[in-house]
Amino acid sequence: MKKIKTLFILLLSGVTLVSCATEPKVEDDWRDLFNGKDLTGWKPVAGTATFEVVDGVIEGSAVAGSPNTFLITEETFGDFILELDLKVEHMTSNSGIMARGQFDPAGRDGKGLVYGYQIEADPSERAWSAGVYDEARRGWLYPLDLNPAAKSAFKMGEFNHYRIEVIGDEIKTWLNGQEVAYVVDDTDKTGFIGLQVHSIRNPEDEGNKSYFKNVRIKTTNLDPQPFDKSIYVVNNRLNELTEYEKNTGWKLLFNGQNSEGWKGAYKETFPDFGWSVNDGVLTIAASDGGESTNAGDIVTTEEYSAFDLGFEFKLTEGANSGLKYFVTLSEGNSGSAIGLEYQILDDEKHPDAKMGIAGNRTLSSLYDLITADKQPRFIKPIGEWNKGRVVVEPNNHVTHYLNGVKVLEYDRGSPEYRDLVAKSKYAKWDNFGEADQGHILLQDHGNEVSFKNIKIKTLK
Structure with a gap:
């Protein structure tokens, strides 16, 4: 009887061990989403690429004629920390990891559409992995x-370790231990x-x-x-810095409530008409389309030397404006105050886009000096x-950057820079754009343009 009882216990234990082998493992609050044996808990959607498990690895194979295909969890998640290893062996094998992903079965004429946050695996020369x-x-x-320091983190043909934190409205990524991206966005609160x-x-691929x-x-x-390092944060909160940004030296230039920190150019106070603050947005009203002929430009009360400046802008149809830096207010000129200008323009509808030389008056260009190298896909x-x-x-x-993409660079005061100035509308001002410090300026060009999330960090 004792032998039969022992055998029964061993058989029961064996059954338990077999069962556990295919169950996700749980350890120190971590649990495996992939059991290493099969695709239990996952399903393919939106395309016809194939997925199979080989020697404890999920292998996804590209199929000609298929759109992007996703193997997604049947479970959805809110806040989480995710880790995994990913490898690609071919330059065409762009891949990625959906975090709080969304799926519309009716999308793409019933074929299904996956959308939402994706942490990239980019083996191309662009190197935007993670x-x-x-x-x-x-x-x-x-x-x-x-x-850019993170562009070298991805290793082609090797397993790369990803760590993805999605907590509240913050998304942070690491690749092979290197800090990569920091996004603050609340569009999706849960997903697969x-x-x-x-x-x-x-x-042939x-x-x-x-x-x-x-x-x-x-x-x-x-x-x-x-x-540990100070990296740029894409922060989609309205006029609010994260604690990380505050701790790494960022300050708001526009508080979202009033004109504190700003005044009219060549004035002691903020303009009493034209400029307004509503619902966290700073707007210059449309007037006659002239340059500083209505409410006029506004400038920061403080001056800046070396800095990192982020801002958001929204144009109306045919509008013209600009953000200028190293504005000294010392030229005594009529019209807009003089300074280096990040051009803000409707390139399609405003005639200024076709003036200047080779497009150097278009959106995000260094106005009248250097043309921005930008692709339409990166313009909202x-x-x-x-x-x-x-x-x-x-x-x-x-x-200069536009929507996170570098569009031009130059060295202020270099021989190349001075040659450009000599051929521009700024040639009549000595040492144009070379002041040790200056104000930040937002331009009134007679068109309605709005600004928000204006933040600055002093660099030393």
Whole structure:
């Protein structure tokens, strides 16, 4: 009887052990999303790429004629920390990880549409791996032009370790231990985890694989990992800095409530008409389309030397404006105050876009000096918010960005810069744009233009 009882216990134990082998493992609040044996808990959607498990690895194979295909969890998640290893072996094998992903079964004429936050795997020369992309919706949220030091983190043909924190409205990413992206956005509060096999253009690339393993998630007792370095944050809150931004030296130039910190150019106070603050947005009203002939430009009360400046702007149809820096107010000129200008313009409808030389008066250009090198896909339509950024380093190297993408750079005061000035409308001013410090200016050009999320960090 004792032997039979012992045998029964061993058999029961054996059954338990077999059962556990296919169940996700739980350890220190972490649990495996992939059991290493099969695709239990996952399903493919939106395309015809194939997924199979080989030696404890999920292998996704590209299929000719298929759109992007996603292997998604049947479970959805809110706040979490996700870790996994990802490998691609071919330059066409762009991949990614959906975080709080969304799926519309009726999308694309009933074929299904995956959309939402995607953490990129980009083996191309662009090297934006672990940047944040908004799949099938807004496009790039965090291109790696914002953190170029992280472009070398991805290793082609090797397993790369991703860590993704999605907590509240903050998304932070690491790649092979390196800090990569920081986005603050509250568009999606819950969603699935997804693994992408990208569409391919050339039939001969069919069969190229993306590999995933060690997929685990933590949804309780979350312990956010701090960023040790100071990187740029794409912050979509309204006129509000994160604690990380405050701790790394950022300040708001516009508080979203009033005109504090600003005054009229050549004035002691803020204009009493034309400019308004409503619902956290600073707007110059339309007038006659003239340059500083109505309410006039506004400038910061403080002056700045080396800095990192972020801002958002929204144009109305045919509008013209600009953000100027190193504005000294010392030229005594009529019209708009003089300074280096990040051009803000409706390139399609405003005639200024076709003036100047080779497009150097178009959106995000250094006005009348250097043409912005930008692609239409990175420009938001008129009536939507675009993100501008100007970085002036202590060595006078200057960079313009549009929606996170670098569009031009130059060295203030260099021989090349002075040659450009000599051929421009600014030639009549000695040492134009070379002041040690100056105000930041927002231009009144007689058209309705709005601004928000204006923030600055002094660089030393």
